[in-house]
Amino acid sequence: MSGVLDLVRADLRDFAGYRSARTERVQGDVWLNANESARANAGDAEGAYRRYPDPQPEPLRERLAALYGVRAARVLAGRGSDEGIDLLVRALCVPGHGAIVITPPTFGMYAVCARLHGARVVEAPLVERGEGFQCDFTAVARKAEAENARLVFLCSPGNPTGASLPLESIAALACRLERQSVVVVDEAYQEFASTPSALTLLDRHPNLVVLRTLSKAHALAGVRLGVAIGNEALIEVLRRCQAPYPLPAPCIDAVMRATDAAVLEATRGGVAATIAERTRLAVALADAPGVRRVYPSDANFLLVRFDDADAAFATLLAAGVVVRDMRAQAALGDALRITVGTAAQNDRVLSALTGVAA
Known part of the structure; x- marks a missing residue:
């Protein structure tokens, strides 16, 4: 068993999830396995949206993998970064017992997802020094250890601070918490930063997950497409915890067009x-x-x-x-x-x- 899987809820490590009709890899030219309409909607003359979409279309995953410079097996596409946050809390925190660490002031959805799941929210506030806000990585690690937190959420560049976190400190934290927590780096604004992405750390730190989104730099907030990128085994767990058809067909089409080279x-x-x-x-x-x-x-x-x-x-x-x-x-x-x-x-x-x- 991969070490990072030890951090997943014990009851979900072998959880198969729901196997939708599109999950089954079968071939045919008459598709009668998903109870879809046999006729197109009058407003969809070509029948483009009559059938359920692939839960994780390979062309989409390959395109996103190329965009972020990672292997497709490390990519999970979802409904914005929000779904990635929710899936991580769901998969790693036992309801009513788990805990996460956040660094306020920060993005509010980390705490919202945790509280909806019954997980404790432990704070290690950012410290205002010099030109801006800085993360006290030692305090984050100590609180994660003391509270047995399964997740640590870091936002870099920070929302609302705008400050990027040093990669060497993120790497050291992931190393220290390797058997304790998954460290999540939310890089929703990374395209606007001059510092390197935490994606460069993935090969050395299996307990690291990076969140990216097409909402900001790619001007696709209305499409609701976010990506969780991490260890293949952990990404597969998140995929099994995801809704059967998370990606609407029009959104998939829009992302494929928006990530064309031109x-x-x-x-x-x-x-x-x-x-x-x-x-x-x-x-x-x-x-x-x-x-x-x-x-x-x-x-x-x-x-x-x-x-x-x-x-x-x-x-x-x-x-x-x-x-x-x-x-x-x-x-x-x-x-x-x-x-x-x-x-x-x-x-x-x-x-x-x-x-x-x-």
């Missing part, structure tokens, strides 16, 4: 434009009245502290600009998160904020 070239151009605008917006915001601090960011957003965040939020809304209010998160009582938009949209942000009194 489209990817345009995507890279869009990412470069966003990074340039991020720099411009950060410099301009730092000089805006009422702005206390703009944090460095490796993502497609900026975390900004204000002298009066309530006034800033209201002023932006009055100008028709909607940003994310972060004041409910610990240590961010004066902060807003501003997504980097187009040049014209960013100009509207700056124009509105010049009216916020210092």
